[in-house]
Amino acid sequence: MTIPSDASSFAELNDYISRLFQYRDSSLLLTINESFSKFYLDILLKNNWKLYFGDIENYEGLTDSNKKIITIKRNLDPYSRDKAICHELIHAQRGENLDDLNRGIQGLRNNAIVEWNARRIRASPTLLSLIWKTFDIPPRIYDRASLLATKELVKPQLLFPSLERDYNFTLMD
Numbered sequence: 126m127t128i129p130s131d132a133s134s135f136a137e138l139n140d141y142i143s144r145l146f147q148y149r150d151s152s153l154l155l156t157i158n159e160s161f162s163k164f165y166l167d168i169l170l171k172n173n174w175k176l177y178f179g180d181i182e183n184y185e186g187l188t189d190s191n192k193k194i195i196t197i198k199r200n201l202d203p204y205s206r207d208k209a210i211c212h213e214l215i216h217a218q219r220g221e222n223l224d225d226l227n228r229g230i231q232g233l234r235n236n237a238i239v240e241w242n243a244r245r246i247r248a249s250p251t252l253l254s255l256i257w258k259t260f261d262i263p264p265r266i267y268d269r270a271s272l273l274a275t276k277e278l279v280k281p282q283l284l285f286p287s288l289e290r291d292y293n294f295t296l297m298d
């Protein structure tokens with residue numbers, strides 16, 4: 126069966142992952158079920174992981190688990206940017222490196238699992254806003270999840286309604 130890439134649709138990824146489940150043992154299930162939560166973000170932060178935007182070719186994001194650096198390609202559209210960030214954060218959490226795609230079938234399969242998880246994290250307003258906050262990423266609205274994520278960001282400021290208005294205005298600018 127064809128292994129989906131980072132550019133595949135979620136439907137393709139989901140189809141692949143669900144078919145993979147039917148044939149694989151429980152160790153893979155465990156990998157897939159790892160929850161990506163505040164807990165992991167805290168660990169990455171405490172371990173001094175840094176996230177930068179830079180000029181990179183061929184990839185939308187790179188993870189260097191030895192140097193603890195994630196690099197995201199500059200000037201991606203907001204959805205691709207957030208998707209790439211989520212993808213690389215999962216590689217980081219798993220201690221993986223940018224060469225994961227070069228490890229044959231196993232590498233490609235692993236990357237599809239990472240991407241499948243990344244899509245689900247990206248679609249979670251709570252996790253997306255947490256990631257923006259944690260790594261100081263400028264919020265952008267481009268779909269329902271990102272809209273709700275900006276609302277989660279400004280939650281503590283609801284005591285000051287004018288702030289929220291100004292903030293949304295800035296975001297839509």
Ligand SMILES: [Zn+2]
Nearest residue numbers: 216225236239
């Ligand atoms: Zn990857």
